[in-house]
Every structure is written in C-alpha cells, then in structure tokens.
Amino acid sequence: MADLNKCTISELSEKLASGDCTSVDIVNDVLASIDANDGNVGAYLTIDREDALAQAKAADEKRVAGSSLPMLGIPVAIKDLLNVKGQPCTCSSKILEGYVAPYDATVISKLREAGAILLGRVNMDEFAMGSSTENAALGKTSNPWNLDHVPGGSSGGSAACVAADEAIASLGSDTGGSIRQPAAFCGCVGVKPTYGRVSRYGLTAFASSLDQIGPITKTVKDSAILLETLCGHDAMDSSSIEIEVPAFGKELSTDTSLAGMKLGLPKEFFVEGMDPEVEKSVRDAVEHCKSLGAEIVDVSLPNAKYAIAVYYIIATAEASANLARFDGIRYGMRVDGKDPADLYAKTRSAGFGQEVKRRIILGTYVLSSGYYDAYYKKAQKVRTLIRNDFTEAFKKCDAILAPVTPTPAYKKGEKTADPLKMYLDDILTTPTNLAGNCALSLPCGFASNGMPIGLQIIGDDFQEETILKVGHAYEQSTEWHKRHPSL
Amino acid sequence: MKYEATIGLETHVMQKTNTKMFCSCKYEYGAEPNTHVCPTCLGYPGALPVMNEKAIELICKAGLLLGCEINPYSKWDRKNYFYPDMAKNYQITQADEPLCLGGEVTVEVEGEMKTFTLERIHQEENAAKNTHVAGASLVDYNRAGTALMEIVSDPCMSSASDALAYMTHVKQVMQYGGISNCDQEKGQMRSDVNVSVKPVGQKELGAKVEIKNMNSFAFIQDAIEYEIDRQISVLESGGTVVQETRGYNPDRGETFTQRTKENAHDYRYFPEPDLMPVKVSKEQVEQWRSELPEMPAQRRVRYVEQLGLPEYDAGVLTASMDVSDWFEETMKHTKNAKAVSNFIMGEMLRLLSEQGLSIADSKVTPQKLAEIIALIDAKAISTGGGKQIFETIFNEGGDPAAIMEAKGLAQVSDDSALEGWADEAIANNPKPVEEYKAGNPASINFLMGQVMKASRGKANPGAVMQMLKQKLDA
Numbered sequence: 023m024a025d026l027n028k029c030t031i032s033e034l035s036e037k038l039a040s041g042d043c044t045s046v047d048i049v050n051d052v053l054a055s056i057d058a059n060d061g062n063v064g065a066y067l068t069i070d071r072e073d074a075l076a077q078a079k080a081a082d083e084k085r086v087a088g089s090s091l092p093m094l095g096i097p098v099a100i101k102d103l104l105n106v107k108g109q110p111c112t113c114s115s116k117i118l119e120g121y122v123a124p125y126d127a128t129v130i131s132k133l134r135e136a137g138a139i140l141l142g143r144v145n146m147d148e149f150a151m152g153s154s155t156e157n158a159a160l161g162k163t164s165n166p167w168n169l170d171h172v173p174g175g176s177s178g179g180s181a182a183c184v185a186a187d188e189a190i191a192s193l194g195s196d197t198g199g200s201i202r203q204p205a206a207f208c209g210c211v212g213v214k215p216t217y218g219r220v221s222r223y224g225l226t227a228f229a230s231s232l233d234q235i236g237p238i239t240k241t242v243k244d245s246a247i248l249l250e251t252l253c254g255h256d257a258m259d260s261s262s263i264e265i266e267v268p269a270f271g272k273e274l275s276t277d278t279s280l281a282g283m284k285l286g287l288p289k290e291f292f293v294e295g296m297d298p299e300v301e302k303s304v305r306d307a308v309e310h311c312k313s314l315g316a317e318i319v320d321v322s323l324p325n326a327k328y329a330i331a332v333y334y335i336i337a338t339a340e341a342s343a344n345l346a347r348f349d350g351i352r353y354g355m356r357v358d359g360k361d362p363a364d365l366y367a368k369t370r371s372a373g374f375g376q377e378v379k380r381r382i383i384l385g386t387y388v389l390s391s392g393y394y395d396a397y398y399k400k401a402q403k404v405r406t407l408i409r410n411d412f413t414e415a416f417k418k419c420d421a422i423l424a425p426v427t428p429t430p431a432y433k434k435g436e437k438t439a440d441p442l443k444m445y446l447d448d449i450l451t452t453p454t455n456l457a458g459n460c461a462l463s464l465p466c467g468f469a470s471n472g473m474p475i476g477l478q479i480i481g482d483d484f485q486e487e488t489i490l491k492v493g494h495a496y497e498q499s500t501e502w503h504k505r506h507p508s509l
Numbered sequence: 510m511k512y513e514a515t516i517g518l519e520t521h522v523m524q525k526t527n528t529k530m531f532c533s534c535k536y537e538y539g540a541e542p543n544t545h546v547c548p549t550c551l552g553y554p555g556a557l558p559v560m561n562e563k564a565i566e567l568i569c570k571a572g573l574l575l576g577c578e579i580n581p582y583s584k585w586d587r588k589n590y591f592y593p594d595m596a597k598n599y600q601i602t603q604a605d606e607p608l609c610l611g612g613e614v615t616v617e618v619e620g621e622m623k624t625f626t627l628e629r630i631h632q633e634e635n636a637a638k639n640t641h642v643a644g645a646s647l648v649d650y651n652r653a654g655t656a657l658m659e660i661v662s663d664p665c666m667s668s669a670s671d672a673l674a675y676m677t678h679v680k681q682v683m684q685y686g687g688i689s690n691c692d693q694e695k696g697q698m699r700s701d702v703n704v705s706v707k708p709v710g711q712k713e714l715g716a717k718v719e720i721k722n723m724n725s726f727a728f729i730q731d732a733i734e735y736e737i738d739r740q741i742s743v744l745e746s747g748g749t750v751v752q753e754t755r756g757y758n759p760d761r762g763e764t765f766t767q768r769t770k771e772n773a774h775d776y777r778y779f780p781e782p783d784l785m786p787v788k789v790s791k792e793q794v795e796q797w798r799s800e801l802p803e804m805p806a807q808r809r810v811r812y813v814e815q816l817g818l819p820e821y822d823a824g825v826l827t828a829s830m831d832v833s834d835w836f837e838e839t840m841k842h843t844k845n846a847k848a849v850s851n852f853i854m855g856e857m858l859r860l861l862s863e864q865g866l867s868i869a870d871s872k873v874t875p876q877k878l879a880e881i882i883a884l885i886d887a888k889a890i891s892t893g894g895g896k897q898i899f900e901t902i903f904n905e906g907g908d909p910a911a912i913m914e915a916k917g918l919a920q921v922s923d924d925s926a927l928e929g930w931a932d933e934a935i936a937n938n939p940k941p942v943e944e945y946k947a948g949n950p951a952s953i954n955f956l957m958g959q960v961m962k963a964s965r966g967k968a969n970p971g972a973v974m975q976m977l978k979q980k981l982d983a
C-alpha cells in the first residue's frame with residue numbers, strides 16, 4: 023500500500039499529473055484507512071463507497087482526456103451541514119433524520135467543477151452548536167491523537183478525518199471558532215475566511231451573520247488550494263461579496279522569509295487561566311516568526327473580552343429563527359400532534375438535543391419584547407466596538423498572532439456538565455467571527471501529553487493571502503505538520 | 510351620549526412581479542399545488558433569500574402614486590411566528606425602516622372631498638395557502654414567498670363609507686399604476702381593519718379591535734358597521750371594549766373573537782442577517798417618477814377636454830382600468846367617442862353585470878364595436894339595430910356586417926318606401942296632424958313612431974323626419 027491517504031493535496035496533484043497514481047488508487051487508500059481506523063475515530067456519519075469510486079473513475083477519465091482541474095481526483099470529506107443533492111444532511115441531529123437534500127450548496131457545485139471527489143459526510147456538534155463534537159446526536163467522534171480526548175468542534179469530524187488520514191482534506195464551517203478550534207485540537211490547518219468571501223448558499227444556517235465555510239487540511243498550501251476553489255461571489259447569497267479571488271495556492275513560494283512583515287501580538291489574548299504549555303508554544307512561534315524576519319508589535323483588542331457574551335446573544339438570537347423551520351411539516355422527523363402547535367412541540371422536543379434547545383431558548387429570550395434593547399441591540403453595539411478594535415490593530419500590523427484556544431484538547435466528558443465553561447473556550451476565536459475578518463489555525467507544538475497546540479494567525483478583511491503567507495512560512499520552517507497520530 | 514369611530518386600514522396588495530419576492534419561482538394562480546416551489550420558498554435547510562428588484566420598483570412606484578416619501582435606506586427584518594403557512598416559521602418583512610413613508614390620498618366620500626393619510630408602505634413576502642379537509646390540513650406553497658406589500662393608513666377614517674372610498678381609490682391607483690391587478694377573488698388585495706369607538710370629543714382613542722384578513726369590499730363595509738355598533742352597545746351597557754383580534758363571518762354578518770391581547774404574539778422582530786439593507790438613490794426615485802403611468806383623474810380630464818365627453822361619462826369609463834383601457838383601445842379604431850361611451854355605459858356594462866363577466870371576456874372586441882359605430886354613422890343601420898348587433902355578438906360572436914345582413918337590419922332611406930309609410934301615418938292619425946299644424950311640434954314624434962313601427966325599425970329616422978316635415982309643412 024502506497025499510503026496515498028497520508029499525502030497532501032499538492033503531493034497527490036503531482037502524483038496524479040505524472041501518472042504515479044490514479045484517483046481510484048487514492049480513494050481506495052482513503053477507504054482502507056476509514057475501514058481500519060474510523061471504528062475508533064468515528065469521524066464519518068455516512069459514506070457512499072460506490073459513489074466515491076465512481077467519481078474517482080470519472081476523474082481519472084477526465085484526466086486522460088486532458089483535464090487538469092485544480093482539485094481533480096482529490097477526495098474531500100464534507101461537514102454534515104452542507105447540502106449535497108441526493109445525500110442526507112442531518113447536521114448530526116435527529117430532527118433531520120430522513121431528510122435528503124434536493125440541491126447542491128454553492129461550495130459543493132464549486133468542488134464538483136474543480137474536479138474534487140465528494141467523499142462522505144462527517145460528524146459535528148448538532149447544528150454546529152458546541153466545541154467538542156460531544157453534542158452530536160448521530161455519532162461519537164474521538165481525537166485521533168488520543169481517543170479519550172475530544173476532537174474539538176463543531177467541525178470535529180472534519181478535523182478528525184484529516185488528522186487520521188481518513189480524508190485528504192475536508193470542509194468545515196466556523197461560526198465562533200468551529201474550524202480553527204478542532205483544527206488546533208487535531209493538529210490540522212484550518213481557515214475561517216472573511217465573511218462574504220465564501221457563499222453560504224446550501225450551508226444549513228446556525229448564525230447567519232457569523233457562519234463561514236472553510237477548509238481543514240494537512241498543510242497551509244493545501245488550505246490555500248482548497249480555499250481558492252471555494253471562494254467567489256454568488257448571486258444566491260446576498261451577503262457574498264464581489265471581490266477578486268487571488269490565486270492563493272500559487273502565491274505561496276518556497277521563500278520562508280517574513281522580512282518587512284509586521285505581526286501584532288494582542289496582550290488580551292493571553293488570558294488568565296491559559297495552559298502554560300499553550301502559552302509557551304505560541305510565544306515560541308512568535309519568536310520563530312521574528313527569526314524569519316518579521317517585526318513583532320504590540321496591539322490591543324480591549325473589547326475582545328466581551329466577545330463571548332456578545333457572541334452568545336447574537337448567535338443564539340439568529341439560531342432561534344434559523345432553526346424554526348425544523349418543525350416536522352415538510353421534511354425530517356415528525357411526531358404527530360392534535361394540532362400544529364402540538365405537532366411542533368412534540369417534534370422539536372424529540373428532535374433537538376439539549377444544547378440546541380438551550381440555545382434556542384436563550385435566543386428566543388434575548389429577542390423577546392422588553393429584553394431586545396438590553397440584550398440584542400446592546401450586543402450589536404459591542405460587536406461594532408470589537409470590529410473597530412481590529413480596524414485599529416490592523417493600522418499597526420499586517421496580521422495578528424494569537425493562541426487558538428486556552429488549552430489543548432481535553433478529555434471527553436470533562437466540560438459537558440458545565441456549558442458555560444465550554445463556551446469560554448471560544449474566547450479567542452469568536453472575536454474574528456463578530457468582526458468578520460479572516461483567521462487561520464495551524465500546529466505550533468505539542469503538549470507534554472502529546473496533544474497538538476495551535477497558532478492563530480488573524481488577518482484583516484479579505485487578507486487571506488497575508489495569513490496564508492505567514493502560516494506557510496512558519497510551517498515550512500518548522501516540523502510540527504509532519505507528525506502523524508499513531509492509530 | 511354620542512360616539513364616534515376611528516378606523517385604520519392595513520391593506521395587503523400582491524405585486525405584479527414575474528417571480529417571487531426572494532426566489533426565482535414563478536407565481537401562477539390556480540396552478541397545480543406545490544409546483545412553483547424551490548428550496549428557498551419551502552424553507553429548506555441552507556437556502557437563502559435574494560431580493561426581487563422588480564418588486565422594489567413596484568412598491569416605490571406605488572409609494573410615489575400615493576404621495577409617500579421613498580426611504581433612501583430601508584432594511585429587512587424577521588417576524589417570528591409558527592404556522593404551517595410560513596415555511597421558515599418567520600416572515601421576511603420591514604419593521605422599523607419601511608421603503609415608503611407617509612403619504613396621503615384625497616377622495617370623494619358622499620359628495621365631500623376628504624384626505625386620508627398613510628403611515629407607511631412596507632414590503633414583505635406572502636404566506637402559503639392552507640386548506641382544511643376532513644382530518645387533515647393541506648398546504649400549497651405556490652403562493653408562499655410571493656411579493657406582498659402592506660399599505661398602512663393612519664387611524665384617520667370614521668365610517669365604513671370612508672374606508673370604502675379609500676380602498677376603492679387605492680385599488681384604482683394600484684391597477685392604473687401597473688402595481689397589482691388587485692383581483693380580490695384571487696386574494697391579490699386583502700385588508701385588516703382597525704376599529705375603535707370613543708365618546709364624541711374624547712381625545713384618547715378607545716380600545717383597538719383588529720378585524721383580520723377580508724378581501725371583499727362589501728364584507729369590509731359590513732364588518733366595520735357591525736363592529737362600530739357592537740362597540741357602542743358594549744359602552745352603552747356600561748362595559749369596556751376589549752383590545753383583541755376578531756374575524757368576520759360573512760354568513761352571519763358578525764365579527765367574532767379570534768385572539769385577545771393576553772394571547773397576542775410576540776413576533777420578536779430582528780434584522781434579517783441574510784439580506785443587505787436597500788438603498789434607493791434620489792436619481793432612481795426620479796427615474797421611477799418619470800415612468801409613472803397616467804392615473805384615473807388625469808384620464809378623466811383628458812376624456813373631457815380632448816374627447817369632448819361629459820364628466821359623467823369620463824367618471825364611469827375610468828372607474829375600472831379594464832374598462833378604461835378597453836375604451837382607449839376602441840378609440841384607436843373610431844373617432845366617435847360619445848358613441849363608444851354610450852355603448853360601454855349602456856349595453857356593455859349591463860350585459861357584463863347580468864352575466865357576471867369581466868370586459869376581457871366580451872366577444873365584442875374594440876374593433877367590432879368600432880365597426881358597429883361606423884355602420885350607424887354611415888346610416889346603414891339605426892342605433893337600435895346597432896344595439897341588436899352588439900348584443901348578438903356579445904352572446905354568440907360574429908361579424909357586424911354579416912349579422913346586419915342576416916337579421917335584415919339594413920336601414921331603409923329609399924324615398925318611395927318612406928313616402929308610402931309617411932302618407933299612411935298622416936292619413937290614419939288626423940289628431941296629431943291637427944295638433945302639429947296648430948303649433949305643437951312635438952306631435953310629429955307620434956307620427957314618426959308610426960313610420961318606424963311600420964318599417965319595423967328599418968327606416969332611417971332622420972330621413973323619416975325630413976319627409977314628414979316636408980309633407981306637413983307644405
């Protein structure tokens with residue numbers, strides 16, 4: 023076995039181009055790895071082997087016919103909240119059991135056009151509400167680096183399958199850190215693009231003003247290649263922005279110099295209670311960037327400390343409306359009742375999990391008559407302050423360096439009893455969602471217990487190129503990304 | 510004690526757009542249920558709304574026609590409520606920043622000119638149609654998400670006649686402006702009515718009762734009258750009127766409680782994150798203003814000044830845009846405006862109402878009416894013959910000249926035939942002859958009638974008159 027499943031997108035593209043392997047070979051290796059390991063990892067919810075192999079065969083035929091599409095023949099795992107025509111799309115919720123998507127999300131159409139193989143659907147926290155994938159109703163996912171630990175969330179399956187070499191790359195979505203945090207917990211690279219960069223059409227909404235789809239990959243270069251495929255204006259999404267998409271992949275050179283680059287360090291992001299090993303790894307990474315020629319400057323994001331409070335008002339408010347459509351009338355689960363209200367209550371009581379119910383109730387409360395001004399309206403004002411902080415910071419630097427999470431991946435069950443404790447884990451990732459700008463997470467070390475640690479590189483609006491460049495330079499001059507978990 | 514009523518209307522009008530408000534599905538009345546649907550209007554996971562630009566143009570034009578200010582910056586909100594007619598369980602609407610602000614209309618109510626002011630017009634999406642059958646409820650989402658605007662008046666009316674005059678005017682403006690067909694049978698125009706009653710002279714308004722979702726003007730009128738009486742009798746018997754939402758039962762002619770204030774919905778409005786705010790530039794507004802079509806008042810003036818029609822005729826012809834358009838189409842084929850007007854006001858409207866048809870269904874086309882009028886003007890047929898031809902075509906179809914031949918309606922102007930009938934009439938009716946000669950010119954009409962009778966209506970009346978005068982004056 024050539025272990026093609028362990029390769030990166032760029033390595034496989036070369037092998038495919040030179041005829042060293044076929045897409046069918048890659049898919050076979052990936053399927054073998056799933057067979058061997060997914061019983062333990064539990065990344066996948068559904069996988070259609072025949073369909074994956076048929077897509078691979080078609081990709082190989084296209085290549086013979088002369089096609090050289092950027093993602094041709096590369097298998098990508100899909101977070102279970104993206105609609106793929108003819109496939110289930112459960113969002114790991116019982117309420118969507120039986121639903122079959124009647125259409126392709128825009129990113130799925132783009133993947134198809136780029137020649138990618140849609141491999142299977144991976145697990146997540148129910149409706150993307152969670153930070154450990156423990157809120158999943160339809161599967162249990164473990165961290166490939168230590169099966170007793172959580173993979174992070176909500177894109178836990180997307181990160182775990184890439185870390186376990188059960189996919190070459192995957193798509194996740196990031197509402198408050200749901201790509202960056204699991205990428206950090208699993209030792210992968212993940213990008214949350216600028217809001218409006220990637221179409222949300224076909225992404226089952228959690229919080230519409232915060233959600234963005236992005237890649238989870240093994241290297242920064244792979245993220246660049248996959249991100250380029252996903253980006254672009256979409257008339258089907260009014261929040262998608264008409265702006266040129268740079269050739270992210272091609273921009274990354276072998277030159278790892280960061281000379282002339284100013285990198286900001288926000289003191290507020292080294293929070294109290296932060297794991298000392300995380301802090302050390304991140305500070306070492308900052309020093310490393312300095313050694314590559316970057317100038318390190320102090321920046322301040324004074325309102326970032328309110329991000330969790332603001333996030334849990336805005337995200338839950340939007341979610342309370344977004345999830346209202348799951349009512350048992352048109353698709354998914356239905357528990358009959360004596361009248362519509364009874365049917366709704368029974369269906370939603372049986373269909374939604376604890377955390378989803380908690381957030382719907384919270385969101386409903388903050389929008390209620392008499393509370394709107396005190397919560398929702400005030401949260402929007404603070405959101406503007408957080409955004410202004412970033413605008414100020416980016417006057418002083420090209421990108422910001424920070425930890426992704428206060429701790430490495432923790433053990434399963436450690437935080438499930440205390441939702442507030444779990445919410446606080448998002449403290450370093452939510453500010454970017456609220457401000458709308460982009461950020462990248464990549465490995466920068468390992469804790470003494472062997473769990474990966476992530477470095478966050480935060481960029482200004484539409485400055486994905488900059489954060490990819492910094493990330494690539496760091497990655498290519500370090501060895502962290504070369505480690506694989508032993509499964 | 511004397512009481513007075515305060516009435517405000519919320520009128521929902523379905524705009525004439527090709528596609529729905531936030532997706533590209535078509536709307537077609539009476540189509541097979543659930544055939545014009547997509548992930549967006551069915552509220553499928555992940556589907557997103559995209560604003561219909563044409564609807565924005567139409568609501569702004571409606572606003573300009575009703576004297577509103579066009580809001581340069583308006584936004585979308587979600588109105589949350591659970592009901593099977595709303596696929597997402599929230600409706601996209603405009604809460605605090607609607608597209609059109611203010612506005613006023615001046616209309617005649619029972620001979621008096623009154624001005625009614627508007628609060629706003631906002632854009633929203635229509636609900637699906639629910640049908641209840643034995644043991645089940647069926648939902649047709651064809652109508653779900655179609656463009657619907659809500660015209661909100663101030664509480665500025667005081668009687669059912671005010672409300673009727675206001676709605677009639679709004680409907681006319683919507684039709685003439687090309688905003689909506691306002692076909693009430695098809696639910697394209699529906700109103701909610703707010704009614705409150707207070708002692709005359711009291712400043713603060715009484716408790717507001719909302720009567721929901723009525724489409725017929727007659728029902729709205731009845732419901733308002735019933736509700737005013739009901740509230741007055743509650744007050745007179747020492748009770749208090751409860752603020753609530755009521756429905757109207759047209760069979761019983763009564764309103765009934767639907768939802769009290771305690772059970773009122775909290776709609777939890779908040780800004781719709783899936784749509785960007787709408788910005789309308791001054792230049793755009795001026796462009797739309799310059800494209801506004803002629804309104805009924807302007808048409809009336811034109812009919813009087815340019816076509817020489819009486820005010821009354823102009824009023825009748827412009828009351829409905831279908832009729833007015835039909836009149837204008839006929840005028841492309843004839844110059845005789847008064848004859849066209851007479852036929853429309855007489856035969857056409859009578860036959861349409863007798864048979865419950867609309868003018869679009871008439872087998873008499875504008876060209877055919879013009880041909881009938883041409884035959885009359887050429888004296889080939891009498892006006893009466895023309896009416897017969899009109900009615901025949903209206904009922905059976907056909908060609909005016911052919912019907913004239915077939916029914917033998919061609920007029921006789923031949924002197925020898927006329928002379929025979931005239932002599933006969935004079936000989937048989939000495940008394941009117943005497944009276945005429947004694948200086949009573951009206952008596953000639955009796956003789957004229959005798960000639961027409963003898964000719965079975967075929968004699969040319971002008972020629973008959975001339976002939977009789979010649980003989981009697983000789």
Ligand SMILES: [Zn+2]
Nearest residue numbers: 532534547550
């Ligand atoms: Zn549709």
